[in-house]
Amino acid sequence: MTAETDRNKQMVQTYVVEVVNRGTNEDGTGRHPDSVDGMLELFSKYVAADAFDYAAPEMIGPQGAVDTLKVMWAAFPNSYFALDQLPAERDLIMIQAVISGTNTGPLMGFPATGKELSLHALQLFRVVDGKLARHWGGISMISFFQQMGVYDQILAPRIAEIYTAMVHRYIDGVNNDDAAALREVFAVDFNDHNSAQVTGLPPGVEGVVTAHHMLNESFSDLTFTIDEILVEGDQVAIRVHAEGKHTGDFYGFPATGKPISWTAHRILRVKDGMFVEAWNEFDQVGILQQMGVVPSFAPPPNLEANKALVRRLYEEENKHNVDIVDELMSADFVMHGDALNPYQKGLEPIKQGARMTQEAFNDLVVDIEDIVAAGDKVMVRLRWTGTHTGPFMGMAPTNKKMTWTAIATNRIENGKIVERWFNSDVFGLLQQFGMIPSA
Amino acid sequence: MSVDTAEQTLEQNKALVREFVERIFIKKDLDAIDELVTDDFVDHVPLDSPGGPAGFRASMELLFKSFPDLTTKIEDVMGEGNRLVVRVAIAGTQRGEFERIPPTNKRIEVFGLEVLEVRGGKIAERWMFRDEMLILHQLGMM
Numbered sequence: 001m002t003a004e005t006d007r008n009k010q011m012v013q014t015y016v017v018e019v020v021n022r023g024t025n026e027d028g029t030g031r032h033p034d035s036v037d038g039m040l041e042l043f044s045k046y047v048a049a050d051a052f053d054y055a056a057p058e059m060i061g062p063q064g065a066v067d068t069l070k071v072m073w074a075a076f077p078n079s080y081f082a083l084d085q086l087p088a089e090r091d092l093i094m095i096q097a098v099i100s101g102t103n104t105g106p107l108m109g110f111p112a113t114g115k116e117l118s119l120h121a122l123q124l125f126r127v128v129d130g131k132l133a134r135h136w137g138g139i140s141m142i143s144f145f146q147q148m149g150v151y152d153q154i155l156a157p158r159i160a161e162i163y164t165a166m167v168h169r170y171i172d173g174v175n176n177d178d179a180a181a182l183r184e185v186f187a188v189d190f191n192d193h194n195s196a197q198v199t200g201l202p203p204g205v206e207g208v209v210t211a212h213h214m215l216n217e218s219f220s221d222l223t224f225t226i227d228e229i230l231v232e233g234d235q236v237a238i239r240v241h242a243e244g245k246h247t248g249d250f251y252g253f254p255a256t257g258k259p260i261s262w263t264a265h266r267i268l269r270v271k272d273g274m275f276v277e278a279w280n281e282f283d284q285v286g287i288l289q290q291m292g293v294v295p296s297f298a299p300p301p302n303l304e305a306n307k308a309l310v311r312r313l314y315e316e317e318n319k320h321n322v323d324i325v326d327e328l329m330s331a332d333f334v335m336h337g338d339a340l341n342p343y344q345k346g347l348e349p350i351k352q353g354a355r356m357t358q359e360a361f362n363d364l365v366v367d368i369e370d371i372v373a374a375g376d377k378v379m380v381r382l383r384w385t386g387t388h389t390g391p392f393m394g395m396a397p398t399n400k401k402m403t404w405t406a407i408a409t410n411r412i413e414n415g416k417i418v419e420r421w422f423n424s425d426v427f428g429l430l431q432q433f434g435m436i437p438s439a
Numbered sequence: 440m441s442v443d444t445a446e447q448t449l450e451q452n453k454a455l456v457r458e459f460v461e462r463i464f465i466k467k468d469l470d471a472i473d474e475l476v477t478d479d480f481v482d483h484v485p486l487d488s489p490g491g492p493a494g495f496r497a498s499m500e501l502l503f504k505s506f507p508d509l510t511t512k513i514e515d516v517m518g519e520g521n522r523l524v525v526r527v528a529i530a531g532t533q534r535g536e537f538e539r540i541p542p543t544n545k546r547i548e549v550f551g552l553e554v555l556e557v558r559g560g561k562i563a564e565r566w567m568f569r570d571e572m573l574i575l576h577q578l579g580m581m
Contacts, residue, residue: 054550055570087519087554089449094517094524096554096566120484122552122568124524136526137552141571142538143485155539158580162541272535273542 008127009088012095015046015132020069020081028078039066048131055138075112076101081121095123099139103148110150117147160231163270167238170275171224177216179209187274194280219244219260236268236275242282246291251284253293260290303373306412310378313417314366322354330418337422340429361386361402369405376413382406395433404429445520452557453516456523459562460553464511464527467503472496477563484567495565506531506547514550525553529569533578540578547577 017023019042024031043062053059059068072079079101087094100118119139126134145151166185173181186205198214201207216222222244230237243261264282268275288294309328316324325347335344341353358364364386372379385403388395406424410417430436455475462471472492482488482495490497503509509531517524530548533540549570556564575581 055572085522087517087522087524089517089519092515092517092524094522094552094554096522120566122484122554122566124526124552136550137568138570140485140568141575151539154575155580159539159541162543270541 048133053135075105075107097121163231163236174212187276191277218248218250220247330416340426360390360392362389378410477561505535505537521557523555527551
């Protein structure tokens with residue numbers, strides 16, 4: 001070893017003891033005060049003005065070294081750099097050391113963890129004119145993040161993005177009947193835990209390809225839409241819905257030409273960037289019900305309750321209790337009316353119409369002359385009778401007794417009227433007003 | 440030990456660590472591991488793994504699976520006595536899982552350091568540095 005190499009070695013040793021360790025002994029004694037005053041001057045004795053670090057993030061010159069160590073000291077005030085070996089040759093010196101310290105301050109946006117860290121450090125320096133001029137090396141940052149307990153936290157959002165992109169590749173592949181796309185994201189030995197849902201499927205990714213190809217043959221214009229993606233660890237949970245037209249055999253049932261939609265859930269597990277297994281549930285029976293080959297499991301409609309509901313509505317109307325509609329009709333009520341009662345949504349127009357008619361005919365009474373119920377619908381034949389005492393349809397009061405009829409279909413859902421179709425004898429009413437000549 | 444003998448030993452050791460990097464990292468000849476490392480070989484970074492030649496082979500297989508097109512270039516070899524340093528440039532595309540990161544198909548290009556202790560004409564200990572901060576950036580993780 002040349003005398004110069006030996007001098008370089010001594011300089012590096014002094015640098016580590018006096019600057020990096022601030023004079024601290026391994027037992028924590030003898031440390032310089034934490035003051036940063038004069039630190040730049042101290043560093044400048046050892047670090048060349050144009051010193052350059054090849055590792056990210058680049059640090060340049062004594063100021064770069066000061067900034068880097070200040071960050072470390074703030075996070076690890078008791079950090080200690082235990083020198084191990086210093087192999088040196090020519091103008092190069094390798095510092096092998098073990099860095100240890102307790103994380104009691106925030107670092108890179110992470111709050112203090114209280115963790116005690118210990119990491120190998122490899123620092124290769126080139127010395128020029130007695131000062132540190134070039135640097136390669138450092139610690140394993142992945143081990144550092146792991147010891148801090150933040151590595152998974154750093155990766156999680158990025159991994160979720162990667163897995164989400166895989167789900168989109170998968171569903172796009174299904175929608176385009178693109179086997180190559182499916183083979184990109186499903187492992188060759190993919191395990192479908194619900195493969196028995198379709199008989200005769202080949203194992204692995206080819207089972208996925210075949211199953212979706214079969215679905216595309218059963219349903220034309222089949223489109224899956226992603227409704228939800230949840231990623232945690234190696235699990236990817238998705239919720240989708242599908243829409244298509246039944247134009248081919250499905251479970252042995254021939255094409256019905258009906259539009260069919262269904263919902264599905266799937267939990268997939270990822271390993272080494274591929275879906276390796278999955279559990280699947282989809283609304284098979286719902287599909288068969290929409291095809292009309294399996295009966296509905298919905299409870300039979302309560303026809304008497306539905307009729308009672310409609311009767312009560314008109315009884316209360318006769319008591320001029322207009323606000324009863326809030327109780328008996330849905331806020332989402334839709335009216336498919338006629339010239340007298342056009343298409344309306346919500347309950348306000350219904351209430352307004354009732355009040356207006358009651359003001360025009362102050363003794364108005366409505367009678368149910370017939371009532372017919374089936375399924376979720378109740379049809380009623382109605383007759384209104386009253387004396388024309390207020391303005392109505394632009395006509396001044398005539399004080400004439402008038403009567404008119406109507407037939408209405410009411411649809412009932414969850415005990416409320418949600419929809420109504422309506423035809424009334426407006427023509428006859430206009431004749432009574434003399435607006436249209438009588439036959 | 441005379442100066443001449445020390446120089447000879449250093450040159451022999453440099454030839455050995457060059458062969459170590461060339462055969463295992465560059466030519467990816469993992470069978471060379473048994474030939475070039477001691478039975479009690481210790482890989483210190485990151486885990487002080489006492490896995491011996493088999494453990495080292497497994498970790499190299501994993502690395503080549505993560506980066507099948509990995510290239511390694513020797514930039515410099517230096518050392519003193521039996522402690523040798525090889526500065527390398529490594530590059531590759533991440534096609535397999537790497538340190539819990541699923542395949543990103545992104546390319547890394549970083550420098551690395553191999554620090555090797557020679558005993559009885561074989562590699563007995565290994566320390567390694569690679570610029571993992573830059574790797575995490577290049578893989579889009581940070």
